[in-house]
Amino acid sequence: MTISKNPLVFRISLISGLLVLWALVYSVLKRFSEYLTYSAFHLASGTHIGDALAFFLYETPKVIMLLTLIVFGIGVVRSFFTPEKTRAMLAGKKTFVGNILAALLGVVTPFCSCSAVPLFIGFVQAGVPLGVTFSFLISAPMINEIALVLLFGLFGWKVAALYLGTGLAIALVAGIVIGKLRMEKHVEGWVYDMRMNGGAQASQKLTWTDRIDYGRQAVKDIVVKVWPYIVAGILVGAAIHGWVPAGLMAKIMGAHAWWSVPLAVAIGIPMYSNAAGIIPIVEALLSKGAALGTVLAFMMSVIGLSLPEMVILRKVLKPTLIAVFIAVVGVGILCVGFLFNLVL
């Protein structure tokens, strides 16, 4: 058989082959990690070192494989959405409907915190209301597709759905609140003064071959960059798994310690980690009895509110608005934390 010269056919065959291989390897990971730990290394099951190693040898390839698959899929999906298209959809939308749409689009539009400023200006100048713009700016980093699918892979669809639903709710409510507070005067004046060349931009037509390459590029960019964080995260997770007694976390981060939620948020806001690195820690904390609400609140404040992003946004927002932004989102995350600890 000759390899097809058609680049699309070639890519699709390659992807199909890789998918089959992926599924085969994935299905034997658990057994392989146990074989390595307990048979090849002769460690006894139930010992600290044995459990920690088995955890590490299983979770590391599992998380990295899941991540590769997800990042590729999302990369292809994202090639359909651009900030320009999103802005066109949001321009002139009213509060509420606009906020809902903005929160949803925040999930699928490619976003990097280094583009937050041009994106903010672009939205505001196109007539997207400030509150709607904030719904987008909150949902885009907070609902992270990597976190979403890793939560799904590690804890099942319920936790993933909770994360998605509450993340959207925070973006929606916080955006509406900021809109109602009439914060327009706390945006740096030059943002409104600036004139934009309304000139039409050469639209970039993408073929399916381009979209597949876009996904492949995303894998290259993201997986290559985050794998050391994942390994580090799983190492910490493995240590917690093997050595930290189950009751300890329940005491510190359990549902009965009411102060644990605000504490988790206070620690999480200045921390900045990528979503992929934080999930293994989340898993380990949960498995040792930490309450789901506390852990979710911690995770959301780490990835949703970050110091570097605030520094970047300071260019267009006055300190008052930044403070309001942090406060409103922080309170939203607190509510989510308390709510889950109460209900579950």
Next chain:
Amino acid sequence: MKKIQILGTGCPKCKKLYEATQQAVKDLGIEAEVTKVDDIAEIMKFNVMSTPALAVDGQVKATGRIPKSKELHAMIS
């Protein structure tokens, strides 16, 4: 002489695009002036919302990504 501008506020990707463009100009052997635009007000004049972006003679060719070298060659030549 062509005027090639790299629009970006200084993220790692912007630097990469700048380097790739310089390399592409060298490969093609064309006369071009490659400059970085990192002032946000200047960038917004191009109506660009995702950086890095590439503009050739004032025309935006790509936004939010680093084009592959073949594509880049076509854009600047």
